[in-house]
Amino acid sequence: MKIPDTPQDEEVRLKALRSLNVLDTPSEERFDRLARLAKRMFGVPIALVSLVDENRQWFKSCIGLNVSETPRDISFCGHAILGNEIFIIPDATKDERFSDNPLVLDEPYIRFYAGCPLRYQDGEKLGTLCIIDTEPRILNEEDLDALKDLAELAEHELMAVQLATLDDLTKISNRRGFIKLAQHSLDICARQNIPASFVFFDLNNFKLINDKFGHAEGDAALIAFSSQMKNTFRDSDVFGRLGGDEFAVLLTDTLIEPAEKTITRFRHSIERYNKDSNRGYDISFSDGIVTIDHENKLSLESLLNEADSLMYEKKHDVPNI
Numbered sequence: 001m002k003i004p005d006t007p008q009d010e011e012v013r014l015k016a017l018r019s020l021n022v023l024d025t026p027s028e029e030r031f032d033r034l035a036r037l038a039k040r041m042f043g044v045p046i047a048l049v050s051l052v053d054e055n056r057q058w059f060k061s062c063i064g065l066n067v068s069e070t071p072r073d074i075s076f077c078g079h080a081i082l083g084n085e086i087f088i089i090p091d092a093t094k095d096e097r098f099s100d101n102p103l104v105l106d107e108p109y110i111r112f113y114a115g116c117p118l119r120y121q122d123g124e125k126l127g128t129l130c131i132i133d134t135e136p137r138i139l140n141e142e143d144l145d146a147l148k149d150l151a152e153l154a155e156h157e158l159m160a161v162q163l164a165t166l167d168d169l170t171k172i173s174n175r176r177g178f179i180k181l182a183q184h185s186l187d188i189c190a191r192q193n194i195p196a197s198f199v200f201f202d203l204n205n206f207k208l209i210n211d212k213f214g215h216a217e218g219d220a221a222l223i224a225f226s227s228q229m230k231n232t233f234r235d236s237d238v239f240g241r242l243g244g245d246e247f248a249v250l251l252t253d254t255l256i257e258p259a260e261k262t263i264t265r266f267r268h269s270i271e272r273y274n275k276d277s278n279r280g281y282d283i284s285f286s287d288g289i290v291t292i293d294h295e296n297k298l299s300l301e302s303l304l305n306e307a308d309s310l311m312y313e314k315k316h317d318v319p320n321i
Helices: 010-019 030-043 142-163 175-192 206-213 215-232 255-277 300-315
Strands: 046-052 057-064 069-071 088-089 112-119 126-133 196-203 238-243 246-251 287-289
Touching: 010 088, 010 126, 010 196, 030 046, 030 175, 046 112, 069 287, 088 287, 112 142, 126 142, 142 175, 175 196, 175 238, 175 300, 196 215, 196 238, 196 255, 206 215, 206 238, 215 246, 215 255, 255 287, 287 300
Parallel strands: none
Antiparallel strands: 046 057, 046 126, 057 069, 088 112, 112 126, 196 246, 196 287, 238 246
């Protein structure tokens, strides 16, 4: 048996997979419908929407199989995500990579496998839409096209939730996505009594950038600001664009003094960007920092409003361009 190789982009691939927040979530009709359709179209006993993480292939939809996951090292899908095209095994008993695989020797007694990679928006392979039979078989070109079409639908469904919570311009969380993720993080911090701080940002003189340099340049400033957020804040922090030129970040395990140091480091990062880019204007921001008291149980919207008020107190002292 051959254990699947590790993709060259494994770290990026796993980060993309985790960003969907779909692993270990309940079954959903939209994915089950696609799997049932694949099962009927190809007359197979098993059809899966499979996602491959570090150690396993986990099934978002599992039609005809009574398990929710199998180890990655014996998975067929682990092989399928290594390529761009449909991965086909006509008869696993005659393929040296799989002939002694536990999934071939024992239930579900796989003989035929065809898996079409499911791609993230940047091209990373997240898993597959696959069909499995207990008898050897082959697919013709029409079959392959149909499987690709179903896989494309599965990709769209995987992206749908993220796209609804992702800011189109900056590719970070939008207001809806930020509130959802931040509330989840706050709940965890409250249960574990972990300190947290909330920061509200507003770009200074953003309207003047738009008016003087054009809206395309204004968009470039927002993208640059978001990129510096990605470079500065930790994976455990939650940040997003709330709308317009307003941004926010939830700093977990962080009290006011470390939060202020983090924002100072972020400001220096923005200043270095200004110096290196030399675009004719400087990006700068005002901020409001609130340390979260879990005992008060303030809503996320209340924290937003409090940090927003603190930010505007500072913003009054900012000169125009």
